[in-house]
Amino acid sequence: MNIAFIGTGVMGRGMASQLLSQGHQVSIYTRTKTKAASLIEKGAEWKETIKACVKDVDAVITMVGYPDDVDDVYRGKQGLFRYAPKGSLLIDMTTSSPTLAKALYKEAAELKFRLLDAPVSGGDIGAKNGTLSIMVGGQAADVQAAMPILECMGEKIIHQGVAGAGQTTKMANQIAIASNMMGVVEALRFAEASGLDTSNVLKSIETGAAGSWSLSNLGPRMLKGDTAPGFYVEHFLKDLRIALEEAKKLDLPTPGLEQATSLYEGMLENGMGQLGTQALYAYYQNLS
């Protein structure tokens, strides 16, 4: 298929690369051309504008930063609602607001686009290897039509419901992670402050009822003082803010999410936004 890919950050690069290696024609548009170099080498065509990028494509994938960026890419003067071919599939894979996803879907449908929200989990490794989990919201027929594309990028692709359901599922994912990060940090700090051999403690606790992806994957990085970003604090915080806002709309109490969000807000205020989320371990030193 002819596919336009908008946004080639660390996630987008891996995903677009999968599309290329599975034989799709991919044109790309991104704000920083240097970020597209490796894709251009692999055969992607770089375009100067969204308008040029989406000319005659069958589908457009967007993987940008914040909900405002999504809004701009779809509704902006240079955006997809103006320039994408009528009838094309528009697939927003950015983690963004469920409310925005629903609103965009409605407008897209009126304009005869087939819009899906399809955020992912699995990180840069999952993107690179085409093993992402993809959570999809939208019309069943459109999900079916998008499957050959989504299957290039993900292993577990689940249609979660109508427009917005993909984003809502991703928010549930982030809500589960948020509180667990506090648990992992507090457990390991407790072990360390007690003078135990923390790697032995990890061995005792990671396979039982305390076990989690974060404990096994981020715990060792915390203990080594490795704060390099797998997933940026500032991006996680974006997600948590959206989740809190949506929870409020639903009138749901979320004391754990609130506590975790306020810690990550503190990290941002302390200049830690571009560290990995596991730097929460270091940030706890600042608390009293």
Add this chain to the structure above:
Amino acid sequence: MNIAFIGTGVMGRGMASQLLSQGHQVSIYTRTKTKAASLIEKGAEWKETIKACVKDVDAVITMVGYPDDVDDVYRGKQGLFRYAPKGSLLIDMTTSSPTLAKALYKEAAELKFRLLDAPVSGGDIGAKNGTLSIMVGGQAADVQAAMPILECMGEKIIHQGVAGAGQTTKMANQIAIASNMMGVVEALRFAEASGLDTSNVLKSIETGAAGSWSLSNLGPRMLKGDTAPGFYVEHFLKDLRIALEEAKKLDLPTPGLEQATSLYEGMLENGMGQLGTQALYAYYQNLS
């Protein structure tokens, strides 16, 4: 070996049963004789007093309820420090206070007992199948001597350090679980309130970065409204109170643990102490 087993609740029963089936002589003492019936059938000898139970044994295992019970079983007028054979191994497998474990160890050493703190994780299933994770604190030589006994009950047995280190490791385990329970509950409630198919949401999120033992094992019970105890709220709360107290002694900030503990305190106040910890899902209905 001749082993005395004190405390045959749901965990103790499974553990003592493993000792019996692996050829040890087991005498048992427990407050409620009916709870010992299945063990007596398997060949355990029931005794009326601790004094009678520990006569001529090589080792004593204690698996009781609260730190006060541990205190009483060891230091009480009818207790082990008075009646256990000098030189015997005393192994407290109750989840209890690290501070108490250290104090008991000191007294035990003066009285020529070889005391270990060796709490477990893995639940009633792990106890029944002999697959517990056992976190051990005490002298290395005593841990070695206890290994043939511990290996009957557990698969992962790690010597975590000096007296108290087993309990400290178990506290780290409970701290990790505490905050994660909030995350799991809030994520699933968010999905449910948003009108999604929660079992599909679980499928999307449980194998990625949000994945955890609690999400995969307790999540489905939460969604079914199954509040039957695997692990009692009141026992978990006991652990969380100990953990909070120890964290305060270490001057460690634990906002997640504090939040989770206050929720479980609320459950106890609302008569939910004898439900399983996953009933937190139902309790969230009471919050606003």
